[in-house]
Amino acid sequence: MLRVILIEDDPDVREMLSLIINDTEGFSCLRSFADCESALPLIEKETPDVVLMDIDLPGMSGIEGVRRLKGTLPHLDIIMLTVQEDDDSVFNSLCAGASGYLLKSTSPARILKSISEVANGGAPMSSSVARKVVTSFKPQSPSPLSPRETEVLRMLCEGQNYKAVSEALFISGHTVRMHIKNIYKKLHVHSRGEAVKKAVHNRFI
Amino acid sequence: MLRVILIEDDPDVREMLSLIINDTEGFSCLRSFADCESALPLIEKETPDVVLMDIDLPGMSGIEGVRRLKGTLPHLDIIMLTVQEDDDSVFNSLCAGASGYLLKSTSPARILKSISEVANGGAPMSSSVARKVVTSFKPQSPSPLSPRETEVLRMLCEGQNYKAVSEALFISGHTVRMHIKNIYKKLHVHSRGEAVKKAVHNRFI
DNA sequence: GATACAATTACCCAAATGGGGTATTTTGAA
DNA sequence: TTCAAAATACCCCATTTGGGTAATTGTATC
Numbered sequence: 001m002l003r004v005i006l007i008e009d010d011p012d013v014r015e016m017l018s019l020i021i022n023d024t025e026g027f028s029c030l031r032s033f034a035d036c037e038s039a040l041p042l043i044e045k046e047t048p049d050v051v052l053m054d055i056d057l058p059g060m061s062g063i064e065g066v067r068r069l070k071g072t073l074p075h076l077d078i079i080m081l082t083v084q085e086d087d088d089s090v091f092n093s094l095c096a097g098a099s100g101y102l103l104k105s106t107s108p109a110r111i112l113k114s115i116s117e118v119a120n121g122g123a124p125m126s127s128s129v130a131r132k133v134v135t136s137f138k139p140q141s142p143s144p145l146s147p148r149e150t151e152v153l154r155m156l157c158e159g160q161n162y163k164a165v166s167e168a169l170f171i172s173g174h175t176v177r178m179h180i181k182n183i184y185k186k187l188h189v190h191s192r193g194e195a196v197k198k199a200v201h202n203r204f205i
Numbered sequence: 206m207l208r209v210i211l212i213e214d215d216p217d218v219r220e221m222l223s224l225i226i227n228d229t230e231g232f233s234c235l236r237s238f239a240d241c242e243s244a245l246p247l248i249e250k251e252t253p254d255v256v257l258m259d260i261d262l263p264g265m266s267g268i269e270g271v272r273r274l275k276g277t278l279p280h281l282d283i284i285m286l287t288v289q290e291d292d293d294s295v296f297n298s299l300c301a302g303a304s305g306y307l308l309k310s311t312s313p314a315r316i317l318k319s320i321s322e323v324a325n326g327g328a329p330m331s332s333s334v335a336r337k338v339v340t341s342f343k344p345q346s347p348s349p350l351s352p353r354e355t356e357v358l359r360m361l362c363e364g365q366n367y368k369a370v371s372e373a374l375f376i377s378g379h380t381v382r383m384h385i386k387n388i389y390k391k392l393h394v395h396s397r398g399e400a401v402k403k404a405v406h407n408r409f410i
Numbered sequence: 411g412a413t414a415c416a417a418t419t420a421c422c423c424a425a426a427t428g429g430g431g432t433a434t435t436t437t438g439a440a
Numbered sequence: 441t442t443c444a445a446a447a448t449a450c451c452c453c454a455t456t457t458g459g460g461t462a463a464t465t466g467t468a469t470c
Binding site: 146147148149171172173174175177178179182191 | 447456
């Protein structure tokens with residue numbers, strides 16, 4: 001029996017979901033709340049298996065709610081259930097610790113399936129959300145750096161200095177400097193920190 | 206009609222998948238190959254809708270194959286279909302540009318569903334893979350840095366130097382240096398580059 | 411009140427870094 | 441074969457950085 005708690009400010013949606021969950025074999029909606037403030041203390045008491053969480057809530061946002069819940073109950077599985085489909089909502093939710101992300105257009109059957117999926121170690125996502133997540137891994141822009149420069153930059157990211165790089169690549173320190181100067185020029189940066197940030201961010205390394 | 210090409214070195218698996226795809230309404234397996242070397246030139250000719258790609262192949266790996274295919278056909282949807290379940294295989298595949306990742310234990314019905322899903326902008330993944338992907342967004346360790354140090358580190362990541370930071374935060378250059386020294390100590394690093402990398406990687410900023 | 415931690419200011423020094431320039435050789439693509 | 445890019449190597453010098461040490465203040469928390 002999967003024990004679910006629901007946080008959703010729209011009373012109609014809340015009621016409907018609660019009924020659907022309770023009317024299905026193997027699922028039980030322990031309680032439902034209209035906001036995080038009232039929900040959080042009780043969730044920590046009741047320790048449900050899964051929480052369905054809206055994002056746009058009065059008071060504390062659902063994302064902040066996730067952050068706090070995961071702080072006290074790291075093993076709790078939380079599925080976002082929201083109309084928000086923008087990158088920020090998705091990525092901030094996942095960074096906060098949500099284990100799934102469904103759009104409100106999701107069918108009741110799919111929601112129930114997602115609840116059992118998340119409880120079994122899955123990460124149910126609406127397909128457009130999943131694509132966003134997967135695409136975020138792919139470097140968006142091709143690296144402007146030559147293979148050698150990429151190699152040098154990778155070592156800079158490890159915190160190696162000129163000398164270490166030159167010894168590792170069997171080239172002189174002068175050459176390392178030249179590569180680094182070219183890297184800075186190509187990335188439009190003027191320091192190591194910026195270069196590392198850009199490299200990590202754009203996945204050049 | 207979804208046009209599929211299959212790359213899989215096991216003849217039995219290849220045959221079976223090919224039959225299943227061709228025997229299903231709305232799907233067509235244009236061709237199948239045992240390795241990337243022979244597949245790539247023909248895929249660029251036939252421009253299928255979806256490619257099913259194994260990872261462990263003779264010669265070029267499936268991951269490298271994805272990288273090359275996405276280089277020439279950026280809009281092609283590729284689903285990895287493999288026994289490999291380790292983090293490296295998953296993340297390298299997605300970084301290379303795969304749009305989906307299924308384990309070989311996936312049922313034929315689910316594979317067919319995934320093909321249409323990926324063609325419709327989704328990102329089908331086996332549930333354990335999806336959880337890996339989602340979990341990778343969550344910072345594993347809470348930041349050990351004080352708020353002020355976090356602020357300083359954020360500016361270092363922007364490529365600001367001591368003076369710029371001190372002016373922006375209305376503190377003396379000496380204080381900035383002290384903060385940075387403490388940051389290095391807490392993060393166990395010895396240079397700006399390393400600190401930036403660690404900060405970005407662990408999402409301290 | 412005591413203790414602990416964060417934030418702040420201060421100084422010294424050696425090493426690393428960034429910016430400017432120039433030049434040769436190798437490699438690969440047109 | 442010709443040309444461009446990449447990789448190699450070198451010079452000078454001002455500035456930045458990293459490491460060490462120490463002291464003061466405020467704000468918590470105990």
